Amino acid sequence: MIFSSKAEYGVRLMIELGRQQPEHPTSLKAIADAEGLPLAYLEQVVARLRRAGLVMSARGAHGGYWLSRPAEEISMDEVVQALEGAIAPMECFVHDHTERVLCSHMPDAGRGCATKLLWTRVQGGIIRSLQNTTLAELVAFSERSEIQPLPAEAIGAAAPAS
Amino acid sequence: MIFSSKAEYGVRLMIELGRQQPEHPTSLKAIADAEGLPLAYLEQVVARLRRAGLVMSARGAHGGYWLSRPAEEISMDEVVQALEGAIAPMECFVHDHTERVLCSHMPDAGRGCATKLLWTRVQGGIIRSLQNTTLAELVAFSERSEIQPLPAEAIGAAAPAS
DNA sequence: TTCTAAACCGACCGCCCTGGTAGGATTTAC
């Protein structure tokens, strides 16, 4: 349970928007119905995406949301970051934005913090796998897998563990 | 805040044990004092490491804990997994252990779940960065950085993002 | 043989965050 459901819902929302032709706004209600998600909660989720400039919106009747850029140019790094805030494997990463790798738990000691070395690597692993995936890829995957149950080798690109 | 503090405390505990010569048991109290961590809570943390077979223990006076294997042979993958449970970027990963990539949120639909493709890649990124780090590395890092404030290039090995 | 230091065990508990709801205000097409 590393990421919250905001990330799950938000990514699904982005995929759904990626499947529509742009400039034709899609209402939240349509997405909520299609994905079986609570509308009122989706409002909060999409607000983060809007504030991050990933989607645009039109108010009033027949209003809705659409991607502000083509899906090929949207890396999932941006999406997840907008939804979850900074990608941090450990609490001390959220503050302490110096590039010096010091453990925030003992800031006075001047000792390098060995755990932070580990978490920095993990953070790198997460961010890289997110950066290497575009929204367009996920959209294509969702459309492909509607026809056939599953390609199953399509997971690659980041070489699954073990 | 992806990992809980159990991971932080447990990793620090393992590093501390790695700095001692083996077969000489170290008491939890010594570690708690050295790291400034609550002893009673550390007990719960170390219990997980013991159940996972990563540390061994001796009861009674002058008892304590030690690594069950040399630090070079302990990958941080095992350590974090013992402390945190399965490494799962999303809730649906915890159950649903089939190798088929189906979205557990709509198990009947038979559609491949595009979000799961993303989370699988993220999971791979995390696990790989953990597997590529040994406890011995962290021990060496912690001993080196006791002398000098920081090497700062030593973070590499998993090529930090951007 | 009693004292003491340690590992072990299980129950408990407050706080905060997550996921979600409620109710409204505002905008716009028809």
Add this chain to the structure above:
DNA sequence: GTAAATCCTACCAGGGCGGTCGGTTTAGAA
């Protein structure tokens, strides 16, 4: 002017997390 939609803020219940407490058992030492 009415309906459909975005937008905004406050609120709330539940659960997990970090932590405490009290006690039992084991084993070395005086």
